[in-house]
Amino acid sequence: MPDSFVIGIDVGGQSSKLGVVDSGGTILAQCVISSLQADLDSYIGDLTDAVRMLTEQVKEKGSVRGIGIGAPNANYYSGTIEYAPNLKWSYIGGKPSIVPFAQLISDKVGIPVTITNDANAAAMGEMAYGVARNLRNFIMITLGTGVGSGIVVDGRLVYGHDGFAGELGHTCAVRDGRLCNCGLRGCLETYASAIGVARTAREMLANDKRDSLLRRLGAEKISSKDVYDAAKQGDELSLEIFRYTGTLLGNAFADFVKFSSPEAFVIFGGLSKSREFFHDALMKAMNDNLMTVWKNRIKVLYSSLKESDAAILGASAMAL
Amino acid sequence: MPDSFVIGIDVGGQSSKLGVVDSGGTILAQCVISSLQADLDSYIGDLTDAVRMLTEQVKEKGSVRGIGIGAPNANYYSGTIEYAPNLKWSYIGGKPSIVPFAQLISDKVGIPVTITNDANAAAMGEMAYGVARNLRNFIMITLGTGVGSGIVVDGRLVYGHDGFAGELGHTCAVRDGRLCNCGLRGCLETYASAIGVARTAREMLANDKRDSLLRRLGAEKISSKDVYDAAKQGDELSLEIFRYTGTLLGNAFADFVKFSSPEAFVIFGGLSKSREFFHDALMKAMNDNLMTVWKNRIKVLYSSLKESDAAILGASAMAL
Numbered sequence: 115m116p117d118s119f120v121i122g123i124d125v126g127g128q129s130s131k132l133g134v135v136d137s138g139g140t141i142l143a144q145c146v147i148s149s150l151q152a153d154l155d156s157y158i159g160d161l162t163d164a165v166r167m168l169t170e171q172v173k174e175k176g177s178v179r180g181i182g183i184g185a186p187n188a189n190y191y192s193g194t195i196e197y198a199p200n201l202k203w204s205y206i207g208g209k210p211s212i213v214p215f216a217q218l219i220s221d222k223v224g225i226p227v228t229i230t231n232d233a234n235a236a237a238m239g240e241m242a243y244g245v246a247r248n249l250r251n252f253i254m255i256t257l258g259t260g261v262g263s264g265i266v267v268d269g270r271l272v273y274g275h276d277g278f279a280g281e282l283g284h285t286c287a288v289r290d291g292r293l294c295n296c297g298l299r300g301c302l303e304t305y306a307s308a309i310g311v312a313r314t315a316r317e318m319l320a321n322d323k324r325d326s327l328l329r330r331l332g333a334e335k336i337s338s339k340d341v342y343d344a345a346k347q348g349d350e351l352s353l354e355i356f357r358y359t360g361t362l363l364g365n366a367f368a369d370f371v372k373f374s375s376p377e378a379f380v381i382f383g384g385l386s387k388s389r390e391f392f393h394d395a396l397m398k399a400m401n402d403n404l405m406t407v408w409k410n411r412i413k414v415l416y417s418s419l420k421e422s423d424a425a426i427l428g429a430s431a432m433a434l
Numbered sequence: 435m436p437d438s439f440v441i442g443i444d445v446g447g448q449s450s451k452l453g454v455v456d457s458g459g460t461i462l463a464q465c466v467i468s469s470l471q472a473d474l475d476s477y478i479g480d481l482t483d484a485v486r487m488l489t490e491q492v493k494e495k496g497s498v499r500g501i502g503i504g505a506p507n508a509n510y511y512s513g514t515i516e517y518a519p520n521l522k523w524s525y526i527g528g529k530p531s532i533v534p535f536a537q538l539i540s541d542k543v544g545i546p547v548t549i550t551n552d553a554n555a556a557a558m559g560e561m562a563y564g565v566a567r568n569l570r571n572f573i574m575i576t577l578g579t580g581v582g583s584g585i586v587v588d589g590r591l592v593y594g595h596d597g598f599a600g601e602l603g604h605t606c607a608v609r610d611g612r613l614c615n616c617g618l619r620g621c622l623e624t625y626a627s628a629i630g631v632a633r634t635a636r637e638m639l640a641n642d643k644r645d646s647l648l649r650r651l652g653a654e655k656i657s658s659k660d661v662y663d664a665a666k667q668g669d670e671l672s673l674e675i676f677r678y679t680g681t682l683l684g685n686a687f688a689d690f691v692k693f694s695s696p697e698a699f700v701i702f703g704g705l706s707k708s709r710e711f712f713h714d715a716l717m718k719a720m721n722d723n724l725m726t727v728w729k730n731r732i733k734v735l736y737s738s739l740k741e742s743d744a745a746i747l748g749a750s751a752m753a754l
Contacts, residue, residue: 196727197727249595250595251594251595265693265694267587267592267594267599268590268592268593270588272587272588272693272694273588273695274571274587274694274695274696275569275570275571275695275696275697276695276697276727277695278695278727278728279587279693279694279695280692280693280695281692281695281725282692282693284692284725285689285692285693286685286688286689286723289609289685296725296726297725297726298723298724298725365606365609368606369605369606369689370693372600372601372602372604372605373585373592373599373600373602373605373690373693373694374585374592374594374599374693375593375594375595375596375597375598375599375600375601376594376595377595377596403606403618404618405601405604405616405617405618406616406617407516407596407598408598
């Protein structure tokens, strides 16, 4: 009997990754197209051509019965991508607009399309194929350029009344703190993302007199990778930068526990490579801020999915 | 055809209220017993006697098919009341312990029993009979002696992995702030409850040189009712106390929106009588801390249920 597959599409600001996934989570075929098209029709054309090509590649083994998409500012309920500043083809008259993305694709390829934001897709991926396979209540936190989140309650993603639930990267970590891209101040994302770590480094270098390997770099150019490399060499200021990051994450996690009482957090994304430097501070801050009923009982796990596959797997899990 | 009813039981620290409720939310019969019993068997005996008496009173009209209970520290999953400091009959060897409350009662009266904490019961009551009748995503906030919460996502209460989700009164409102009964610092409940308002009054009287009607009262005895009475008379310091309370509530609400994106908050409890003095500050702080997608779109509603009936109705809704 021919198998049935799903296609996962990860729409990023630079490129879009597509993969055909079987029920066991194996990627059978994949490809990448550019996301930098300025024109919506051209981008949709490229994307649907890629879907057809992949479907063709696996047709001997089985058929594609659904498409799942993870994309910035995607709304599960309406199937739209709404006001995504990093996707030029979503602009109308020079401004990000609302694109009926799921509809445009399913109309062209005749396969049902489900869409959600990247962090929600990551949560679905962990539940289907990763460390959250046996969890019915957990919170996915993606630590990348920004901080994203997907909240799973009783085995289901929390979308809220409008499809936009789970913006934990924009909860307030520091009252009247750093200015965020979203226009608010003190958002968790301005501290606990790759960019946040670099901002912390610049602040600490300015306010702290200690010597540091980081002082050899131009302050404005310092990246979270530089801080990681210096921490690896035992640079005390860099270690402190990660402890501070972990503490703010832990404080925030404690409040998130009081909301949905998850069994675990699952962390994914580039910054999680530095976990050896922030994990202990995170756990201490979280437990210091939890009531007895939760203290030392909430797990913090890290994604076990291969980073290059995770986005496709997560998106594909939306179509399961 | 005889009707079928449910019994709602509100277990408070002083007294327990019971009522038989019909499908339209009318309380057909009710009674009150003391919660001050020191002995578990005696208390359960009184409670089940009261259930039998109420069942007897309505038997001409119909039968009771379920019992719903709202109680402090109640766990929906296990049917237990766990470590409730204010319920003396739950103590073993001088310490609050775990009581299999639902089981004890259903064994005695032969009717299925569902139990949850007071704020969750209040949320169910608003959904069944109150202002949340048409809402599938909202957050119930009870402003009483403490601050409780019940979170509804997609029409269902959020219980979390252990049954203890929805402790928003213990999210951090002020980092390293006031000491809370739970052992943590800066909990929302230490600012936005009746007791919190009284603490704010004492702090402001100590730190602010302005004259105030409150200065005629002994600082240690000031209650939130005193602050309300003074605000009613235009006392500027008292008005500021409520503005501060509203601001901290609004800051907190903004972060809660980023979690579950509710259509509305529903506020209930004694302190909500002072809404005329804190509502504007709450709305301003909430909207100042929301991203564009939510700004000026999230409603803050107040319970429309008669306060004396609300607890019974809420508990009864658990059994629907």
